Amino acid sequence: MNTEYNARPLPTTIPEYLEQLRAALSGADPAMIQDALYDAEEYLRSELAEQPGKSEAEVIAGVAGSYGAPEEVAEIYRETEVTVNRALRAPRPATRWVAATPVVAAAATAASVESATAVPPVREPAQRSLLARFFGVALDPHTYGALFYMLLSLATGVFFFTWVVTGLTLSVSLLILIIGIPILLLFLGSVRVLSLVEGRIIETMLGVRMPRRPTYTDRSQGWLQRIGAMFSDSRTWLTMLYFVLMLPLGTLYFTLATTLLSVALSLMFAPMAALVFGHPFGIWVDGVNVGDAFWLWPVSITVGVLLLFGTLHLARGIGKLHGAIAKQLLVRL
Amino acid sequence: MTELDAHLRKFQKELSTGTVSLALLAVLAKAPEPLYGYLIAKELERVGDGVLSGKQSALYPVLRNLEGAGLLESHVEPSVAGPPRRYYRINDDGRAALRQWIAAWNATRDSVESVLEGIK
Numbered sequence: 001m002n003t004e005y006n007a008r009p010l011p012t013t014i015p016e017y018l019e020q021l022r023a024a025l026s027g028a029d030p031a032m033i034q035d036a037l038y039d040a041e042e043y044l045r046s047e048l049a050e051q052p053g054k055s056e057a058e059v060i061a062g063v064a065g066s067y068g069a070p071e072e073v074a075e076i077y078r079e080t081e082v083t084v085n086r087a088l089r090a091p092r093p094a095t096r097w098v099a100a101t102p103v104v105a106a107a108a109t110a111a112s113v114e115s116a117t118a119v120p121p122v123r124e125p126a127q128r129s130l131l132a133r134f135f136g137v138a139l140d141p142h143t144y145g146a147l148f149y150m151l152l153s154l155a156t157g158v159f160f161f162t163w164v165v166t167g168l169t170l171s172v173s174l175l176i177l178i179i180g181i182p183i184l185l186l187f188l189g190s191v192r193v194l195s196l197v198e199g200r201i202i203e204t205m206l207g208v209r210m211p212r213r214p215t216y217t218d219r220s221q222g223w224l225q226r227i228g229a230m231f232s233d234s235r236t237w238l239t240m241l242y243f244v245l246m247l248p249l250g251t252l253y254f255t256l257a258t259t260l261l262s263v264a265l266s267l268m269f270a271p272m273a274a275l276v277f278g279h280p281f282g283i284w285v286d287g288v289n290v291g292d293a294f295w296l297w298p299v300s301i302t303v304g305v306l307l308l309f310g311t312l313h314l315a316r317g318i319g320k321l322h323g324a325i326a327k328q329l330l331v332r333l
Numbered sequence: 334m335t336e337l338d339a340h341l342r343k344f345q346k347e348l349s350t351g352t353v354s355l356a357l358l359a360v361l362a363k364a365p366e367p368l369y370g371y372l373i374a375k376e377l378e379r380v381g382d383g384v385l386s387g388k389q390s391a392l393y394p395v396l397r398n399l400e401g402a403g404l405l406e407s408h409v410e411p412s413v414a415g416p417p418r419r420y421y422r423i424n425d426d427g428r429a430a431l432r433q434w435i436a437a438w439n440a441t442r443d444s445v446e447s448v449l450e451g452i453k
């Protein structure tokens with residue numbers, strides 16, 4: 001393993017070191033790469049500041065022993081991430097749901113392994129586990145996280161949209177006066193911070209790994225160049241696009257969640273309301289009750305339960321989809 | 334690399350997994366003020382030997398995990414030298430955990446030492 005590390009010459013500048021680290025981590029989770037680059041830069045800059053007499057190349061040569069060469073650091077982060085992911089992963093709901101009957105549990109496990117490799121389950125036992133999987137969604141913590149995110153996204157969506165549209169129009173229109181420039185810069189900075197905040201929300205609720213540290217900026221350039229880089233960085237614009245998209249998406253998520261949940265719950269509890277409160281049961285069309293038959297009661301409850309679990313599936317699916325969208329637009333290297 | 338070296342590396346890695354967390358908590362418990370990653374790494378380097386003298390890049394993910402577990406708290410301060418630094422401070426949960434960990438460590442160390450006694 002050691003010979004492999006020495007295959008490449010040690011970098012002589014900090015940007016070169018970070019570039020090698022990024023290359024060594026290529027293919028890993030972009031969010032983890034962002035964190036790793038941030039950590040490495042903190043260490044390297046601190047070391048450089050501690051040893052004022054030494055050149056950057058000398059400091060890096062020393063650091064390769066203590067902090068690690070880029071390839072070693074990359075391997076350490078990859079290993080840690082695997083361990084952390086294993087610790088964070090929620091137990092598989094399917095196995096807990098049917099734990100009482102070992103045969104079905106085995107079938108469910110087999111089916112979820114199959115679904116991971118995208119083979120549709122067709123045999124008879126797989127059909128039973130399909131049922132378990134349909135109701136097992138209720139035991140997946142990500143389902144409720146996603147559901148809560150859907151309800152929350154209306155508020156955050158409105159806020160992000162307002163912030164971006166106000167900030168952009170205000171600073172651009174004030175650019176005629178000199179005061180528009182600092183406002184624009186403040187606004188761009190705030191977008192980066194908000195992107196991290198949204199990342200935290202998404203990671204907590206949807207379980208998608210998002211960066212915990214800001215992106216790496218090359219500090220060897222002057223501040224004018226760094227400001228210029230902020231404009232040419234595609235991520236600045238993609239983040240704003242994401243925030244603008246959050247208004248329609250958030251409205252859609254909120255509407256879907258509230259409508260489906262209230263319809264499902266009222267279908268489930270309508271018969272109970274009829275029994276307990278004497279509220280007439282039925283389906284009204286233009287003030288005429290077309291569905292007051294007694295046999296509709298169990299149908300109503302069944303449809304309500306199915307709709308409720310269907311909604312949970314939809315929420316989990318939307319959570320996954322939105323996590324992927326956020327990852328595409330907010331985290332790119 | 335010989336096979337013996339590979340065994341040693343694997344053993345060191347497994348040994349360091351828990352001890353690094355313990356050492357990080359201890360360093361922060363003793364520190365009078367919050368420390369950032371580099372200072373913590375240097376402190377461990379000063380006193381550290383054996384598995385604690387491993388690559389310091391391994392400390393940062395562990396710090397993040399300890400913070401995620403609620404044993405540490407952190408805040409960010411800007412710095413002239415580079416990117417803003419994240420300062421870590423141990424909280425009450427962390428101190429309680431550290432006390433338990435120290436007890437577990439002492440028990441383990443004693444029993445391992447008595448097992449190892451007399452081996453040349």
